[in-house]
Amino acid sequence: xxxxxxxxxxxxxxxxxxxxxxxxxxxxxxxxxxxxxxxxxxxxxxxxxxxxxxxxxxxxxxxxxxxxxxxxxxxxxxxxxxxxxxxxxxxxxxxxxxxxxxxxxxxxxxxxxxxxxxxxxxxxxxxxxxxxxxxxxxxxxxxxxxxxxxxxxxxxxxxxxxxxxxxxxxxxxxxxxxxxxxxxxxxxxxxxxxxxxxxxxxxxxxxxxxxxxxxxxxxxxxxxxxxxxxxxxxxxxxxxxxxxxxxxxxxxxxxxxxxxxxxxxxxxxxxxxxxxxxxxxxxxxxxxxxxxxxxxxxxxxxxxxxxxxxxxxxxxxxxxxxxxxxxxxxxxxxxxxxxxxxxxxxxxxxxxxxxxxxxxxxxxxxxxxxxxxxxxxxxxxxxxxxxxxxxxxxxxxxxxxxxxxxxxxxxxxxxxxxxxxxxxxxx
Amino acid sequence: xxxxxxxxxxxxxxxxxxxxxxxxxxxxxxxxxxxxxxxxxxxxxxxxxxxxxxxxxxxxxxxxxxxxxxxxxxxxxxxxxxxxxxxxxxxxxxxxxxxxxxxxxxxxxxxxxxxxxxxxxxxxxxxxxxxxxxxxxxxxxxxxxxxxxxxxxxxxxxxxxxxxxxxxxxxxxxxxxxxxxxx
Numbered sequence: 001x002x003x004x005x006x007x008x009x010x011x012x013x014x015x016x017x018x019x020x021x022x023x024x025x026x027x028x029x030x031x032x033x034x035x036x037x038x039x040x041x042x043x044x045x046x047x048x049x050x051x052x053x054x055x056x057x058x059x060x061x062x063x064x065x066x067x068x069x070x071x072x073x074x075x076x077x078x079x080x081x082x083x084x085x086x087x088x089x090x091x092x093x094x095x096x097x098x099x100x101x102x103x104x105x106x107x108x109x110x111x112x113x114x115x116x117x118x119x120x121x122x123x124x125x126x127x128x129x130x131x132x133x134x135x136x137x138x139x140x141x142x143x144x145x146x147x148x149x150x151x152x153x154x155x156x157x158x159x160x161x162x163x164x165x166x167x168x169x170x171x172x173x174x175x176x177x178x179x180x181x182x183x184x185x186x187x188x189x190x191x192x193x194x195x196x197x198x199x200x201x202x203x204x205x206x207x208x209x210x211x212x213x214x215x216x217x218x219x220x221x222x223x224x225x226x227x228x229x230x231x232x233x234x235x236x237x238x239x240x241x242x243x244x245x246x247x248x249x250x251x252x253x254x255x256x257x258x259x260x261x262x263x264x265x266x267x268x269x270x271x272x273x274x275x276x277x278x279x280x281x282x283x284x285x286x287x288x289x290x291x292x293x294x295x296x297x298x299x300x301x302x303x304x305x306x307x308x309x310x311x312x313x314x315x316x317x318x319x320x321x322x323x324x325x326x327x328x329x330x331x332x333x334x335x336x337x338x339x340x341x342x343x344x345x346x347x348x349x350x351x352x353x354x355x356x357x358x359x360x361x362x363x364x365x366x367x368x369x370x371x372x373x374x375x376x377x378x379x380x381x382x383x384x385x386x387x388x389x390x391x392x393x394x395x396x397x398x399x400x401x402x403x404x405x406x407x408x409x410x411x412x413x414x415x416x417x418x419x420x421x422x423x424x425x426x427x
Numbered sequence: 428x429x430x431x432x433x434x435x436x437x438x439x440x441x442x443x444x445x446x447x448x449x450x451x452x453x454x455x456x457x458x459x460x461x462x463x464x465x466x467x468x469x470x471x472x473x474x475x476x477x478x479x480x481x482x483x484x485x486x487x488x489x490x491x492x493x494x495x496x497x498x499x500x501x502x503x504x505x506x507x508x509x510x511x512x513x514x515x516x517x518x519x520x521x522x523x524x525x526x527x528x529x530x531x532x533x534x535x536x537x538x539x540x541x542x543x544x545x546x547x548x549x550x551x552x553x554x555x556x557x558x559x560x561x562x563x564x565x566x567x568x569x570x571x572x573x574x575x576x577x578x579x580x581x582x583x584x585x586x587x588x589x590x591x592x593x594x595x596x597x598x599x600x601x602x603x604x605x606x607x608x609x610x
Contacts, residue, residue, distance in 0.1 A: 196587035198551050212555075217540065218582040219555060240559050240583045243552045256556065258581070261563060263556035285556040301553055308553055331550040345550055352549060374550055419551070 029413070034406040036069035040154050043096035044073065045080025047116070049104040054136045057114060060143025061100060064161040065150065067183065069406030082117035082129055091121045098127070100150060111135045114142045118150050127153050140186060160379045164423040165386065166190075166200045166209055167397060171415030177211060179226060182379075182422075184397070184410040190226055201244050202423040203270070209421075210234070210244035210253055210270070221255055223270060234272035245289045245298075246270065247315075254279065254289035254298055263287045265300055267315075280313050280320055291315070292335045299323065299333035299342065310344055324357070326364065332375065335359075336382040341402065343367070343376035343385050354387050356402055367404050377422045386420040494530065495609065501526040505607040507565050508600065514560040516568050524565065527607055528572030531579075540580050540608045541565045546599035547586040558583030561605045 044062050047053065065071035074094050080086055080101035091099050102116035117129030130149060134142040141162060148159030160182055169176045177191040177200060191197065195214040202209055207226050212219045219242045221235035235241040239258030246253060253270045256263045265286045266276035279298065280286055285308070288301040299312050302320075307328040313320045324330035329347035336343070342357040351371025357364045367376075372390040379386070379399075386399045389409075395416035399408040410417065495502050505527075507520045516524060531537055543562030545554040562581035569579060591601035 196584075198555075198585075198587065214584065214587060217542075218580070219584075238580055240555060242555050256552070258559050258563070258583070263559055285553070285560065287556045288550065288552045301550070329549065331553045347549065 029409075029411050031409045031411075032067050032069075032406070033409075034069055034401075035072075036401060036405055037403065039070060039072040040097060041072045041074055041095050042098045042100065042150070042154070043076045043080075043091055043094065043121075044100045045076055045078050045086070045102070047102040047104050047114075048079050048081035048083075051106075053104055053112070053139070055139035055143065057102065057104070057116075057139060057143040057146065058100075060140055061116075061147045061150065063183070064144060064147035064159075067406075067408055068151065068159075069401055070151075070155060082115045086119055086121070088119075088121045088124045096121055098150075098154060100146070102146070107133065112139065112142075114139070114146075116146050116149075118153055140181065144181065157383065158381045158425065160381050160384065160422075160425075162426050163380060164206070166202060166421050166423065167417055168197050168200065168419040169412070169415050169417050170395070177209070177224075182399075183408070190224060190229070191231075198419055199243055200419055200421045201246060202421055203246050204248055204250045204424050206424045206426060208250075208270075210246065212242045212244070221253070223253075223272070232272055234270065235268055235276070237276070243287050243289060245291055247291050248293060248295040254291065254300075256287040256289070265289045265298070279315075279317070288332055290333050290335060293337045293339050299335055301331045301333065310342070323359075330355075334376050334378055334385075336378050336402075337380055338382055341378075341382070343378060343387075345374055345376065354385065354400075356385070356404075365404065367400055367402070368398070373398075375419050375421075377420055379422050380425045384422075386422050388418045388420060502530055507561075507605045507607075509561055509564075509603045509605070511599075511603065513603075514557075514564050516564050524568045525572060528569050528574050531569065531574045532572070535575070535578065538578050538580075538610045540582055540610060541569075542606045542608055543581065543583040543585075544588065544590070544602050544604050544606070545586050546602045547589060548599070551585055551587070555583050555585035555587075558585045558605075561603070565605045565607070 042065065044058050047058050062073050066073050074096040080099065081103045082101045083103065086099050086101055099119050099121055100116055104112055104114050107113055111133055114132045114134060118127040120127055132142045132145060144162040147161040151159030163182050164179055165182055166177065166179050169178055173194065175193045175197045176189050177197050178187050178189050180187045193213060193215050198212045200209050200211040209224050211222055213222055219240045220233050221241045221244045222231045223234050224231035234253065235255045235257060237257055237259040241255060241257055243256040244253050251270055253268050255266055255268055257266050257276060263285045265279040267279055268276045282302055282304040284303045286300055286302045290299045295315060297312050297314055299310055301308050302311050308331050309322060310324040310330050310333040311320050312323050327346050327348060330344055332345040334343045340359055342359055344355055345352055346355045352373055353366050353371060354368040354373045354376050355364050356367050367385060368389065370389055370391060374388050376385050376387045384399050384401055386397060388395060389398050394411065395418040396409060396411035397417050397420045494500050497503065501523060504523050507516055541562040543558030545558045562583055566579050566581040589602045591598040
């Protein structure tokens with residue numbers, strides 16, 4: 001019951017967020033390849049209900065779980081309701097270890113009551129379920145929530161299907177800051193500009209973005225509240241202002257400023273108040289700060305050693321330690337939410353690749369293979385990294401499992417897509 | 428003459444239509460057309476303008492035209508190009524930098540932005556910092572020559588506004604530059 005209420009509140013919040021101009025240009029194409037090391041076989045029945053549901057919730061759940069590479073969808077067209085006991089023996093014989101059944105009904109106010117239940121076909125018992133009340137525009141979100149529930153129950157790790165991503169598109173000389181579901185669907189535009197927009201970064205609250213806009217003929221850092229469309233220039237000092245990164249508590253931004261010459265890292269209040277304080281000093285370039293998940297340290301790019309490498313420093317200052325050593329170009333550090341892995345961009349043999357470094361052992365594995373990659377961003381559960389890549393003369397996005405086995409490509413025939421940043425878990 | 432006027436009217440019509448304007452031509456606009464036809468002297472429908480017989484005086488000791496507007500002058504050159512992975516202003520750009528410094532120190536009211544750029548290889552943010560390094564190199568050269576800090580702002584566009592698209596060395600070289608932009 002309590003859970004239902006929480007979800008209800010989420011749905012309401014999303015309706016408010018819908019005040020942002022919604023563009024239903026669904027030209028984003030999705031291609032999934034590869035399978036995970038472990039695959040859980042699961043059957044997801046068609047939801048029971050009278051008439052036609054505007055969004056096929058069962059299909060959303062199937063697509064999410066299949067795209068993760070960690071589930072094998074057992075083909076079934078049967079209607080399986082949450083209220084009746086599934087035919088466990090039949091599902092077992094089809095190879096399904098678990099099953100999702102569900103139903104929907106229309107409420108008097110026009111919204112939908114979506115119910116689903118997950119069951120274990122081996123032990124022949126229920127694993128839980130929910131009731132989600134959602135308007136027609138939130139039915140995909142309801143499906144993503146259900147997929148998250150199933151994912152967590154089966155794998156023991158939190159799902160990211162109901163998270164959002166932000167990215168920049170460039171089309172015909174127009175730059176757009178867009179927000180979408182994790183799979184690139186449900187695009188909404190929050191900012192359009194004739195000048196470049198780069199480096200979007202989600203606030204921990206999931207409702208604000210910091211980014212760099214060149215609309216005033218120089219790079220300026222803005223903080224933009226998505227559901228109100230209000231924004232503020234929080235770093236607009238003489239010279240260039242860029243590379244915003246949020247502290248985990250959302251109160252502080254680390255930014256790169258050039259007010260004293262070359263690019264250096266400063267901390268500012270995320271509401272733009274007060275004076276910047278210098279985090280570290282070097283005679284060269286320091287940029288691309290990124291907070292660790294516990295907020296205690298900041299990783300950044302610096303050429304203080306002659307070539308660009310990744311360094312770490314405590315948020316309250318102190319000694320700087322070098323993190324990357326292989327090669328002559330290691331940039332764009334992003335720490336996994338648990339602090340154990342570092343995603344970054346390396347230059348090897350003239351190509352630019354996404355690397356994953358295990359911070360405890362120091363082992364590095366290459367995640368990407370085309371050599372035109374940049375801008376890695378961890379999913380909030382740390383299982384995925386999204387990054388920008390390029391093929392056929394177009395910029396596009398890739399989401400890859402951290403073991404590199406599963407990849408999901410998001411591309412558009414009508415323009416470039418770049419600068420992805422993965423939003424936090426929802427409330 | 429009448430024929431010429433009709434032709435002019437047609438031309439202006441076409442020009443206005445080209446601008447997407449729906450303004451209709453009336454008598455006064457025709458008069459403007461006629462005055463253009465007879466030159467800039469101002470002998471329009473209102474009678475002779477007072478400038479038709481005026482004499483402009485030139486002081487040979489003082490330059491009349493803003494040298495910034497001379498397309499053949501050195502001040503028309505406003506891009507400093509850099510070698511690969513380099514942030515040093517090469518000797519060949521010394522005359523250019525010195526000319527702008529001279530202009531800015533004699534025209535203290537003028538302000539410039541120095542916009543640094545890079546090619547598109549590698550991280551956008553790191554390239555932004557590299558573009559700043561190029562802009563900063565030019566800014567320092569100008570500062571040494573006496574241009575005040577209040578007149579200059581070094582900023583970077585990184586790889587975001589390439590002058591040359593393409594993935595070859597010629598395109599990359601074209602994009603490794605800092606531009607002096609008068610404001």
